Amino acid sequence: MGMFDYKDYSSSESVELLETSYRLATYANINGFLGIEQSGAIVQSIADTLLSPGLYPNTVNSSLPSGWRELTPAELSLPDSALDATGHYIIESPLLGSVPTGEQAKLLGEYDAQGKLTRVAISYTGTNSMVDVPDYLQLNSGEMAPKLEPLLNALKAFTLKNGLTAEDVIVTGYSLGGGIANLTAEYRETLSGGFFKNANFIGIESPLIYDDASVILNYGYENDVVHRAAGSSDSILTALTEANLGLVNPDKNYSSSIDNTVLFDDMYASALWSLPFSFSLLNIPVSWYAHIDGVFTDAYARIADNPFYNLMEKDSATVVANLSALTRGNTWVGDKSASTSSHYGAPSFIIGSKYDDLLQGGSSNDYIYGGDGDDKIRTGTGTDHVDGGNGNNELQLAGTASDWTVYRLSDGSVFMDAKDKSNFVEADHIQNISFENDLLSQYNPYAVGNGALIDRRYSPIFWYMNKNIAYQSSIxxxxxxxxxxxxxxxxxxxxxxxxxxxxxxxxxxxxxxxxxxxxxxxxxxxxxxxxxxxxxxxxxxxxxxxxxxxxxxxxxxxxxxxxxxxxxxxxxxxxxxxxxxxxxxxxxxxxxxxxxxxxxxxxxxxxxxxxxxxxxxxxxxxxxxxxxxxxxxxxxxxxxxxxxxxxxxxxxxxxxxxxxxxxxxxxxx
Structure with a gap:
């Protein structure tokens, strides 16, 4: 079991497919942005220079996954004119025809160490200029589907020529590109003679949802206004009438989409998120923040890498830390009450970054993972399982030390049992413990020792006042x-x-x-x-x-x-x-x-x-x-x-x- 489980693939195979598809989708989106041929290299240079030292919580990687490369027109038996000036394959718009920076796609192949083709992909490009906007008007109603066939036919012929089948094909895209991937999934039995019926369809931050979980997996963040915005309606007019007042995303749940994952970024943490119409499609600086952030984040990979991944389901309430250095040191990341959330107070998975995070549980049974960095983790009530990950991590509990009974097992895990039965915590990879009502412990926390919690509150001057807390016996x-x-x-x-x-x-x-x-x-x-x-x-x-x-x-x-x-x-x-x-x-x-x-x-x-x-x-x-x-x-x-x-x-x-x-x-x- 895992959040990204798809078809009959194993959990690890599903993770690899999702991570690869995400990289392919964002690659097509970044490269050629606004018609700039070298936009991908420019983005990577800026990220390497300004963001990687810690300002941004992610490792930005705008390149293709290992083993993948772009397929040339000659390899696909297409004329050179099939490519535009930015290196994208051209898709004719049903409204505007063939226009620069209009509908586009990347056709890609994966090769093994011996140079043998192992998989192919079509990654539809998202909105990378204003020319794309009119095509949203016909996205739901399907007029664009026949316009996809020239590229799909070329990909089909190339796939068969190399001894592969539809099961070796990935169809993906980000934003509008994800919507076109959903459109391809919907018309898979008629496009290109039905060849792509059994292809792998992965939509990323898609506005359009083809709601068949046996066919497609749609990944996105619930605080991204574009994700599921057009839903599964049969026309854009119907989708607009289903939106809440002010074109606020109705935040519907679908069987084929991941609906309860939060990208906890600076905007989500700010007071602006609580204002009326914060989740309106028209409120671009606020509601689109996670959509833009989603192009560069590695949050999806951190979800898959956390030790609790196999306990997660598609719609598990999941909160992923994505704060910049400007807010990371003073903002607690947790499942907060928000207009975009239907799961506040429910059991949650809370996942940190590679930096020093503040992570906070809620009122239910939570799983909290710190990741890298020196993290501070605060539990709430209920039954919690905490894993600090790497670094020098601190667990902060309610009350004072006298309110808890402590057990430590031979593998180093610590169990903290509140005497009023309000909280029961299993903690792994935690080096320090402090208490909310004991300020001294917050300055000098107890250390998790082999035989007791070692009191350092009064060290070094009044060390004789320290009182260690012995672990209680257990089987x-x-x-x-x-x-x-x-x-x-x-x-x-x-x-x-x-x-x-x-x-x-x-x-x-x-x-x-x-x-x-x-x-x-x-x-x-x-x-x-x-x-x-x-x-x-x-x-x-x-x-x-x-x-x-x-x-x-x-x-x-x-x-x-x-x-x-x-x-x-x-x-x-x-x-x-x-x-x-x-x-x-x-x-x-x-x-x-x-x-x-x-x-x-x-x-x-x-x-x-x-x-x-x-x-x-x-x-x-x-x-x-x-x-x-x-x-x-x-x-x-x-x-x-x-x-x-x-x-x-x-x-x-x-x-x-x-x-x-x-x-x-x-x-x-």
Whole structure:
């Protein structure tokens, strides 16, 4: 699993395809910009001179990926006149015809070390002059599609001549070029005799979306006003009417596009982003900032390189640091509330740059990666996994040291457990720890030592006032599949079975498909990463499955449990003769309360109504029936007209059955 997964390619193959396509798309956009033949070299020279020392957070690379080169007209059996003065192949506009700096493309080939052609690509050029603007008027309606055939036919013949197939072809483009890539995907079965039906289609920051995830992957940033601006409408007029007042991008989600990735740049961090119409297509200095930034950023590569990549899905809330040196030192990067975001407060992936970043988690289960540089990482509430990456990194926590219990495992990872249960943090590659309510620790943070957190707050003058914080004892698993028992147990990697032996217990599965079994009262079970089974048992337990598909089991007599979910397709199964018609559903605040009638047994699914990420997708009863998450509200609404049955009454009263049985039967299957 990974954000860039495409077709039946492996995760690593999909990453390579996305990264290559991105480079090909931006190459076509930069070179020949405004009709300047050497614009690519000029851009690279400016970047190397002014930006690389740290002003800009990315490594700018305007060249082609290794092994790729431009294909000549002679190789493609085209006349020299097929190229314009900037070295682009000409595409006739349905409105303007063949005009300088009009519609263009680069035709490219990849060669191995022996000089053998391995892949080919067509990279449609984005808007690189005002001449391109009129073609947006017919982008959605498809008049441009037939104009693509001359180049596509030449590429088809070249591909077949070299013993390749459509599966060896990449169709890509940036901005308007991405829109034309989507157009090619839509008409793939008719263009060039359907040869490109099985080509690889990757749109980058595309305004037009062909919404078939089995055909095309559209990558872009949600704070880029151009990304998805024209949507999947069949005409530009329809797309304009679907826009919000002031031509504000409606920020729709599509199955073929990446919709929840934020490029956290200087503009996104500024107060201007909060003003009305900040996301209007007409507000070029503000709303187009990420679109221009997207040409030069390597944020997509940093997403793929982060250690949590395989936990990410296409629409995982993802925030990538892209601040300049002007704001990097005083701006916290995190998932902030914004008009362009529908995922504030949801579980997020937050990714730093190669410089010294300030990274901040939110109120849910977050994954935070510092990357290179000396980073400061601040968690919020919920269950967080932090990896500082390279450098000398600091973890900053709420409260003071006395508010936390600390564990350190043999691999150097540190677990910080808030005593008020508000935050549970797994931290890797963290050298220092400070606390928000302890200013001395922020000036001289605790060092992560082998046997304790080493107090340096009063060093060097009042060193005798320092008080180290000892690590608490725990049971620790290995890389194998372990069977572990104890009160505090960390499974680590492998498919482990963890069993609590006393109260209150803390079990953490870590990586792998783990089974966690609580004891008699008030246990906390954290699945971590993997397909986990969590059984709280007797008492009032807290169950957090983590990422992936988790299975929660609750039996009659198990008490009052809380479930905190964050992602994946999860299941809550009731056992020990808890039938579908014995479950009572209530909305309480943002939470969903499921009670076993006639008893005090209940399960609260925290923040159910805040975001779909927090929902459990399937509920099973002892009598073999299943309830989907999208059916819950029907039961909640029907039952809200009644009070729950009295204690000791294990079946619905006759009057309740008359009113509720049709709804129960219609939704439990």
């Amino acid at each position: 620790e698993g290995s890389n194998a599949n372990d069977n572990l028992t104890g009160r505090i147990v960390f499974g680590q990697t492998g498919h482990d079975r963890l069993m609590a032996t006393s109260n209150p217990s803390l079990l953490h599965g870590g990586e792998g498909n783990d089974t966690l079994l609580g004891y008699l009262a008030n246990d906390r079970l954290y699945g971590g990463e993997g397909k986990d089974v969590l059984v709280g048992g007797k008492g009032n337990d807290y169950l957090n499955g983590g990422v992936d598909q988790d299975f929660y089991q609750f039996a009659r007599g198990d008490g009052q449990d809380h479930i905190a979910e964050s992602s994946g397709s999860d299941t809550l199964a009731f056992s020990n003769n808890v039938n579908a018609n014995q479950l009572w559903f209530t909305k309480t605040g943002n939470h969903l309360l499921i009670s076993v009638i006639g008893s005090t047994d209940q399960v609260v699914i925290d923040d159910w109504y805040s975001n779909s990420n927090f929902q459990v997708e399937t509920i099973q009863s002892s009598d073999g029936k299943t309830l989907s998450s999208n059916k819950i509200d029907a039961l909640v609404n029907a039952m809200s007209a009644f009070s729950p049955p009295a204690a000791g009454q294990t079946s619905l009263p006759t009057s309740y059955q008359t009113a509720l049985n049709p709804t129960i039967a219609a939704n439990w299957v």
